[in-house]
Amino acid sequence: MNTTPKIANAEQLRLLLEAQRSAFLRDGSPSLAQRRADLSKLRQALIDRRDAIQAALDFDFGHRSRHETAIMEILGVVGGIDYLRSNLRRFMRPERRHMPLHMQFGKAWIEYQPLGVVGVISPWNYPVNLSLMPVVTAIAAGNRVMLKPSKFTPATNAVLASMLSELFAEEQVAIVNGDGSAFSALPFDHLVFTGSPAVGRAVMKAASENLVPVTLELGGKSPTIVAKGSVQDRTVSAIVWGKLLSGGQTCIAPDYALVQESEVDTFIASYDKLVKAAYPDGPTSEDYTSIVNDQQYSTLIDLIDDARAHGARIVEVGHRPGDAARRLHTLAPTIVLGVTDEMKIAHEEIFGPILPIFGYGNIEDAIDYVNARPRPLALYYFGDDDADRRKVLDRTTSGNVTINDTIMHVAQDDLPFGGVGVSGIGAYHGIEGFKRLSHAKGIYEQHRWNFVKLLRPPFGKLADRVLSVMLR
Template identity: 75%
Template sequence: MTTTEETTQLTDAERFNHILRAQRAAYLRDGAPSLATRRNDLRNLKAALIARRSDIEEAINTDFGHRSRHETALMELVGVVQGIDYLRRNLRRFMRPTRRHIDLPLRFGSNHIEYQPLGVVGVISPWNYPVNLSLMPVVTAIAAGNRVMLKPSKLTPATNAVLTSMLSELFPPEQVTVVSGDGSAFSSLPFDHLVFTGSTEVGRAVMKAASENLVPVTLELGGKSPTIVAKGHVRDQAVSDIAFGKLLSGGQTCIAPDYALVHESEIDTFIASYDRLVKSAYPDGPTSKDYTSIVDDKQYKILTDLIEDARAHGARIIEVGHRPHEAARRPHTLAPTVVLDVTDDMRIAHEEIFGPILPIFGYRDIDDAINYVNARPRPLALYYFGDDDADRRKVLDRTTSGNVTINGTIMHVGQDDLPFGGVGASGMGKYHGIEGFRTLSHAKGILVQGRWNAARLLYAPFGGRTEALLNLFLR
């Protein structure tokens, strides 16, 4: 039997373990890559991404049924390219040992921290941004000096083929490898760190599997990210930003505004503005070239079921934009939709909405809006539109979310020097920025002991001198 035939006979778990052992052996053999090597690897990856731009745009369009190439370039490629530039620019500083204070008894020595690669990092990426959410953890892992195994979603086969081809040309398999197969088997591998991006439900299963090997995890999950519009701020610019964030990639964004909290006296004004601005953004309605389809029939049905459940429980469903009925002309495409009169017995009030559906809730005062947010699991993002005043400060102080954008949506995720991640049910751990580098590094504390230190005076045999020193330290 040939080696290829033998490989095909392996189970996913056996195949994954074989790759992991090879990567770990290579790391132990070669040690941490130099600054120059890491920068060179990142530069080559950036060049490959730019060179394959058209292939990536075409592949993602194929996987989704329809997605604007401009949207793909903006949300998939620009973020990764700028992230690479940021890491290359700051990598020397990130890798530099940092001095730390030393306690008085050892004052003639020194303390410092060195940032060491963890070894082999596993990455499980989702389908909604199959390039960005695959490659940003990979890029960060490479910057930190690690080897990487990447398992992308099976829902984006065309994009996965481009990623596999590109990464295999750039890196040997013992450095970076793309795999497919059983997610549970992958999550159960004894990685040095595991990064997962996806739903909260699957994140729980991933964390449970990783815990069997005490593998630390970074979970980038989701949840219902609220948008609070302060009274008097239902303005075109604010509503345009909300429409952008909600309808980007057909609403299939983990940090999309999930629902809007609008002052009860301004809901009709908000809906009229939202409808008008959606028409402006998508002049051909849901068949516009810039309007994205839902990724597949299964996800489409999940969304239509949410709408029908809300309708059955008394919600008002309003399709907005030009010719919303023409969504049926394009496979698994859903028109922009507003939902009113939502109550707690509706699924849409509790389940994350991964599509172009915007529930709108009225509130009486800012405390009412804050209480509504705080009665639910902590979200991945929160958006606030309003002045720099006491109400804004109250929202920031009394709510907890992964990140916040003020007077805008989505764009905090593209700020390379800000950490990105959730809190509570929306995730744990951070990447992007120096926090990402440190998440995928081991901060090794090192004490260099001086030739003389007072601690030696505490060695046995103990006596009066020991007692005097202990009384000094315990004052």
């Protein structure tokens, strides 16, 4: 039976944090076997609840493709768990470190120690994956976890609450509703937040009062650069998939496309053709996801209306785009041409099935356009392994890059996932995620025989000789 996350006020949140911290101090760092067992039971619970998760997300979004839910939400977390379970022994193993010559016979190493209690604030767009992957990483690193999901996905939150309460004691993993500001202000040992840059700033400010370290995944406008001669169906098909996945509500979705100016019309024709192939019933296709709520839908409509008012050309593509009105807060795939800097769509993360297309003259023009804007969470490049690709990789900075596809870097469990600059701080996938939610404790053990004793008072000629050798 599903339950909802309990609504907790500031005092209740504080008491819950104290209970988790006391349990952590009492029980100490969990063993490799315990961590693996916890990950395994969570993995199985996800698979067992697949139908319930798909139904909950369909309810929360108005319509959500069950295949997208299975692939991006459930399979994504299951794959992350499998990766961590397989590599956890190696991650937990102490690391020997180099000893300088004058300190030989001593030993130095790193031990990765759990931080304690990790707070997680997750968003609505992938409310299973973006809630559970930080939780999974925290468990793998040996921590206790408090999770606060988005209020915009209540049915999904209920499934998560039911599942987590059956699997874990509240002093190990707890899921709560309530005031995000009060949650952010708790003295966690680490805080993971996924969401908008504006909210991320508030979260970081609140966390700073207790000097809580943060991992922020903040999104941004991820560019797609299509090299001259690369406007082919396989290229455009990948952009269609990445842009329209979950109705465009993906933090690493291609936000806009930079296409060589002589090939823009060819790109538009191919995009329309491949949208029709992907969604044969138009915006009411079973695999086409609705916008999560009226608020987000209105935001997208405002972006389109503002662009149109400032002279942009709006082109709806695919089969029967007008059918979008037949489904609650659903928006047809849309292309925007002639975008200029005074338009909101040029600066705001779109988070919907709207693709601005910009023509560029040479690859330097495309690079300059990207670099004139805040650093994005992802960048996509389509083209051959040549000098232009190398220029893009060397001269742009983004969280991650996928070449000749979209989205797929996030499915590589051995790569870190995170932003840079305004698109985020830190990463929580791969070994980088394990280390992010661990304390790397440096340890030095002195040997009974060592040269350091020669550099302690009372100093004499021997110390002078040793220093002359070391400082020559």
